[in-house]
Amino acid sequence: MITKFNHVAIVVPDLNAAKNKYKEVLGANVSEISNYIEHGVSVVFVELENTKIELMHPYGENSPISKFLENNKNGSIHHICIEVKDIKKAVEKLKLNGVRILGDETPKKGAHNKPVVFLHPKDFYGTLIELEQE
Numbered sequence: 042m043i044t045k046f047n048h049v050a051i052v053v054p055d056l057n058a059a060k061n062k063y064k065e066v067l068g069a070n071v072s073e074i075s076n077y078i079e080h081g082v083s084v085v086f087v088e089l090e091n092t093k094i095e096l097m098h099p100y101g102e103n104s105p106i107s108k109f110l111e112n113n114k115n116g117s118i119h120h121i122c123i124e125v126k127d128i129k130k131a132v133e134k135l136k137l138n139g140v141r142i143l144g145d146e147t148p149k150k151g152a153h154n155k156p157v158v159f160l161h162p163k164d165f166y167g168t169l170i171e172l173e174q175e
């Protein structure tokens with residue numbers, strides 16, 4: 042069902058500082074900051090040869106990651122993203138196996154404009170998993 046690793050997302054307290062640190066200290070290829078109003082996040086993409094890291098910061102009033110940053114003031118890994126071939130089939134199989142899907146269980150367009158769902162971290166060893174259709 043799962044195929045490729047897509048990204049790891051890290052919530053950071055200062056997106057500009059984090060962007061510069063990845064660029065200057067680690068010599069990484071970093072994107073400009075993109076604001077996703079509908080997702081309530083600002084994101085910097087750190088491009089690696091085989092994958093990417095997404096640095097995230099809350100955007101707007103009701104960001105879904107505000108609480109997370111409050112609880113992790115220095116930042117922390119927020120989720121990992123793995124690709125699947127068919128996200129609807131994946132959701133069906135997960136539900137049959139008692140895995141909870143966050144929200145209303147319907148795949149939504151994510152930051153890469155592809156359908157995504159998030160799996161309940163309590164059902165996957167304390168890790169929030171984003172599944173994205175390839």
Ligand code: CO
Binds near residue numbers: 048050095171
């Ligand atoms: Co993500």
